[in-house]
Amino acid sequence: MSDIQSAFAPDLARTPLDELHRSHGARMTPFAGYVMPLQYPSxxxxxxxxxxxxxxxxxxxxxxxxxxxxxxxxxxxxxxxxxxxxxxxxxxxxxxxxxxxxxxxxxxxxxxxxxxxxxxxxxxxxxxxxxxxxxxxxxxxxxxxxxxxxxxxxxxxxxxxxxxxxxxxxxxxxxxxxxxxxxxxxxxxxxxxxxxxxxxxxxxxxxxxxxxxxxxxxxxxxxxxxxxxxxxxxxxxxxxxxxxxxxxxxxxxxxxxxxxxxxxxxxxxxxxxxxxxxxxxxxxxxxxxxxxxxxxxxGPSRRRAGFLIEGKAPAREGAQIAALDGQAIGRLTSGGFAPSLGRPIAMGYVDAAHAAIGAPVQLLAREKSIPAKVASMPFVPHRYYRGA
Amino acid sequence: MPTFYTKEHEYIRIEGEEGVVGVTDYAQSQLGDVVFVELPLIGKSLTKGAESAVVESVKAASGVNAPVSGEVVDINRALEETPAMVNQDAAGAGWFFRLKLTDPAELETLMNEAAYQDYVKTFG
Known part of the structure; x- marks a missing residue:
């Protein structure tokens, strides 16, 4: 496996909670100049x-x-x-x-x-x-x-x-x-x-x-x-x-x-x-x-859109978005597995003409074409408290 | 059934002329929750060190390289439905594929169990 890293970077800043993270078994990772907890043992x-x-x-x-x-x-x-x-x-x-x-x-x-x-x-x-x-x-x-x-x-x-x-x-x-x-x-x-x-x-x-x-x-x-x-x-x-x-x-x-x-x-x-x-x-x-x-x-010429991915293979940031005829229409800016939905999701910028909710697209990841559909966001409804 | 290890945390457990390939328990602990595994096609010829599978955790995709050269004779289809098996039992039920070795001498370039355990300790 090519990219297992041991995160040792002496010039990274630490937050005041650094010790607390480590005492809870955090796996630390470099992020924006800081060493931060990526995840805990759970x-x-x-x-x-x-x-x-x-x-x-x-x-x-x-x-x-x-x-x-x-x-x-x-x-x-x-x-x-x-x-x-x-x-x-x-x-x-x-x-x-x-x-x-x-x-x-x-x-x-x-x-x-x-x-x-x-x-x-x-x-x-x-x-x-x-x-x-x-x-x-x-x-x-x-x-x-x-x-x-x-x-x-x-x-x-x-x-x-x-x-x-x-x-x-x-x-x-x-x-x-x-x-x-x-x-x-x-x-x-x-x-x-x-x-x-x-x-x-x-x-x-x-x-x-x-x-x-x-x-x-x-x-x-x-x-x-x-x-x-x-x-x-x-x-x-x-x-x-x-x-x-x-x-x-x-x-x-x-x-x-x-x-x-x-x-x-x-x-x-x-x-x-x-x-x-x-x-x-x-x-x-x-x-x-x-x-x-x-x-x-x-109206903008391209729009940030959400994508529901069919199948289990995630598509990540940087993957090209193509129309069904193969025409390149954009690129993903975020993507990953959605634990609440049990499936991969993504967001990215796509030509406005192809941004209609439900429009089928393909995401090109690792030389493979992954089928997906433009989806409305949020993927999981917000539950903000707006007052009684 | 000796098991050999790469520096990139793949293992191959030798069973006769074949070997069972997967990622080590240390590797799965570093990857975190595995959500997808892309396996090679049965019959594919792999050369030592070539990317043979991809394991996707919540955070990232990682390539899995063939520890030695050989032909893929079986794959663990159960991972398609239950990729989390890699987390639960990396050395057992979470295996990736079975390889018929073309050059068993390549095993000499890998680490044995004791050497790998020492190697993992260097990661702290």
Whole structure:
């Protein structure tokens, strides 16, 4: 077997939870400059299914966290992203993309509006690990009038799954935080709060990367191991590695930056036009606005699409997509086995003329042609909590 | 029934003039959950070191090379329906294919059981 690797790379960064992963028997793998847990002894399929059935705890501390603040910070950030940031009420969160001057995607990110402090608007940003250095340099260069504070002494945990809310509420109650527990239980998807838990300041948002209900918890690095152990002591919670994180997000139809979206794709062909609201379309004022608004009006020439693969052989990133007559019509950007469906799935970009749901295609992998059909995404329905 | 091993974690268990080929327990533990195995056609001639099968885990595809040269005389069709057998019993029910050896002297280039166990220890 050609590609079994022993992951030893001394220059990789470690998250504050590194020891915890190893003590749980994690197989570590290099990812975006960090050594991260790929899986634990239970294996990717079990970790994946457990997250869909109960609750999974993920270490996302490799991701970049920062506070961007200053007068009119929301309006200023809108000069770099097409999302509605000005319209964000304190405690609300939004998904958007940092764009280059052509409207291509530098990175995708979550923006949370924190409570103002003395006339200064404060935005809490979470960006991808692989892009964070470039993102923060870009923000500092383009928005010199704002203060950008990197929160590189904070860890990020994600608790995901149908039991996540129950578990987190129980832990808060046990810590004597009944009010916070009540608020948290009612908090809808894409909202956030700040909680002081025995002197530890937590930023908790109802969000995630699995398609399930769940939370992302920013916690000071020094308190992160204790919090993780605390959550793991709950019977519903299992540690989940990057392998299942990837299969969960693929089933949920969510993009992996650097693969499904990158500096060659724009938000419209990526199927992310929903994140560009009407006001931004009317006003423009974001990088590549002209090209993006034209793509919205005319329809993009290619689209990100999902594929249900027939048979058991997976097709991976890079595989060519062909029409039944053999004409090349696109390329896969993600692909793999979907544990919840028990079959392989994929996503990729395909000529718009061939992107109709149900259209038959062939995927060319390892000199073989694998039959597949264009499928609607998400492959597995989202189960976000949108309020009672 | 001596078993021989490659540095790439394939095994071949010799049974008379034939050998049963698979991946080792260490290999399956590194691959993680196996979801698909592509086997060679019966009758195919393989040369030592040539890619003979592909094993797909949740994360990635890995090539499986022929440990020695020979002709494929049988394949483990049960893996088509139950690829997870590679995880459950790599050295037994999770075998890949049976090879009729064309040059048994090639076995001398492989590791025996003791040498392979020492070799695996070097991976920590």
């Amino acid at each position: 294996g990717i399929i079990k970790e994946h299914l457990h997250t869909r059935a109960e609750a999974g705890l993920f270490d996302a501390s490799h991701m970049g966290q920062a506070i961007l603040e200053g007068p009119l910070a929301a309006r200023r950030l809108e000069t770099l992203v097409p999302g509605d940031i000005e319209g964000l009420a304190p405690g609300r969160m939004r998904y958007t993309q940092l764009l280059d001057p052509d409207g291509h995607i530098l990175d995708d990110l979550m923006v949370t509006r924190l409570a103002d402090e003395g006339g200064r608007e404060r935005l809490f940003l979470i960006v991808n690990a692989g892009a964070k250095a470039a993102d923060f340099a870009h923000l500092a260069a383009k928005l010199p009038d704002l203060a950008l504070t990197l929160l590189d002494k904070r860890a990020l945990l994600a608790l995901q799954g149908p039991k996540a809310a129950e578990v987190l509420v129980r832990r808060l109650r046990r810590a004597g935080q009944d009010l916070a527990a009540q608020d948290l239980a009612k908090m809808p998807f894409m909202s956030a709060c700040e909680i002081d838990l025995g002197g530890v300041d937590l930023k908790i948002s109802r969000s995630g990367y699995t398609g399930e209900d769940g939370f992302e918890i920013s916690v000071p690095a020094a308190a992160s191991v204790a919090l993780a152990q605390d959550l793991l002591s709950e019977p519903e919670v299992l540690l989940i590695g990057l392998g299942a994180r990837d299969s969960l997000r693929l089933e949920a139809g969510l993009c992996l930056c650097g693969h499904d979206i990158d500096g060659t794709t724009d938000p419209v062909e990526a199927g992310l036009a929903w994140s560009i609201p009407r006001r931004r379309r009317e006003e423009g004022g974001f990088p590549g606005a002209e090209a993006i608004l034209q793509a919205i009006a005319k």
